[in-house]
Structures are given as structure tokens and as C-alpha cells.
Amino acid sequence: MGLPGSFQHCCICGQSGATILCCKEGCNRWFHLPCAKEGGCVTQYIVPFRSYCPEHRPVQVVQVTPEPGTECPICMEPVEDRKTFNTIVCPACKRAWFHRDCLQGQAMCAGLLSFCCPLCRDRETFLVEVFFIGIRTPLRLVSFSVIHKTGGCKC
Ligand SMILES: [Zn+2]
Ligand SMILES: [Zn+2]
Ligand SMILES: [Zn+2]
Ligand SMILES: [Zn+2]
Known part of the structure; x- marks a missing residue:
């Protein structure tokens, strides 16, 4: 545009x-x-x-707040005590909280096909949500149909 x-x-x-x-x-x-x-x-x-x-x-619709002292499972550093642009929660288990940057790094490293919540291992709900809020994976263009196919990790 x-x-x-x-x-x-x-x-x-x-x-x-x-x-x-x-x-x-x-x-x-x-x-x-x-x-x-x-x-x-x-x-x-x-x-x-x-x-x-x-x-x-877009913002996450899940209505939850992190427990005090909640750590990001990727970097093990505490997350903010509320949902923000930089603090993202797993929509499936609602217990895993991530820093946006950590989640983005994980997405790039894991790739689309093995990217899931490290806590509950949910993929489908998790992927739809993280794409919705702007996390990108190495596949530049992703359609939701891709998410439902399974396969090995390409990286
Ligand atoms: Zn500018
Ligand atoms: Zn606008
Ligand atoms: Zn982190
Ligand atoms: Zn989860």
C-alpha cells in the first residue's frame, strides 16, 4: 500500500x-x-x-493475569504482572506467559511445524493466537490451512 x-x-x-x-x-x-x-x-x-x-x-481476548513471580518459560525471566503488548499468554493452558521477543525468537528457531506452547504442547490454538497478535515464523506467508498439516521440523 x-x-x-x-x-x-x-x-x-x-x-x-x-x-x-x-x-x-x-x-x-x-x-x-x-x-x-x-x-x-x-x-x-x-x-x-x-x-x-x-x-x-489485535489484542488477546483471554482474561487472565499472571501469578506473581511468573517466569517466561523461554528465558526464565519474570514477565510483567499483566497482559501487555510485550507479555503474551498461551490461550490454551493460560498458564504459560511469554515475552513477545522470546516467543518471536522461539518461532524463528522452531519453525512453523514444531512451534507450540512449551508448557502444554498445544499447537493449533496456540498458533492461531500467536499469528493473530503478530508473531511471524520462517515461512513468510502462512495460511491457516498449513497449521492443520503435520510434518517434521524443517530447520
Ligand atoms: Zn517512522
Ligand atoms: Zn489504526
Ligand atoms: Zn522471555
Ligand atoms: Zn500452553
Whole structure:
């Protein structure tokens, strides 16, 4: 979306030349790809590609809060005491809490076919949720039908 060299202003850094538009109908917040993560914008790496500004980004609907002292099972560091942009909960067991960066790192390393919740081993609910909130896997374009096929790890 957006033409190269256009003068759309980025809603994060305020500079012109933003090329991504929030896909929420009626929202005209543009942003640069490099600004997206820092600014809390979310791109869903599933077909169809959708990007959202911080105000319209998808959020997890699960109504839970971490127990005090809950640790991210990936880095073993404590997570924040509430669900935030950077704190993600497994929608299946609702007990595993992750840092967004840790989850993203895990996704890149595990690959789509072996990516699951390290606590409850749930894949389907887990994958749908993490794609929904903007985690990407090494497969650039993923459709939900892929999730239901099983196979070996490719990495
Ligand atoms: Zn920017
Ligand atoms: Zn928006
Ligand atoms: Zn972590
Ligand atoms: Zn889980």
C-alpha cells in the first residue's frame, strides 16, 4: 500500500515516506516498517497481510493475569504482572506467559511445524493466537490451512 516517495507521515517517528497503512477501516495512521515494532504496531504474517497501528492492533481476548513471580518459560525471566503488548499468554493452558521477543525468537528457531506452547504442547490454538497478535515464523506467508498439516521440523 502507499506509493514509494509518497509523503505519508509516520505515526511513530513523524517523518514522511511511511509506506504501511493501518488496515482498520477509517484509520489513516501510516508507519514505516522499521518503526512498526518499536511503536507497537502489529503486522499479522498470515494471508491476507494486515498491519495495525498501536491503537487498533489485535489484542488477546483471554482474561487472565499472571501469578506473581511468573517466569517466561523461554528465558526464565519474570514477565510483567499483566497482559501487555510485550507479555503474551498461551490461550490454551493460560498458564504459560511469554515475552513477545522470546516467543518471536522461539518461532524463528522452531519453525512453523514444531512451534507450540512449551508448557502444554498445544499447537493449533496456540498458533492461531500467536499469528493473530503478530508473531511471524520462517515461512513468510502462512495460511491457516498449513497449521492443520503435520510434518517434521524443517530447520
Ligand atoms: Zn517512522
Ligand atoms: Zn489504526
Ligand atoms: Zn522471555
Ligand atoms: Zn500452553
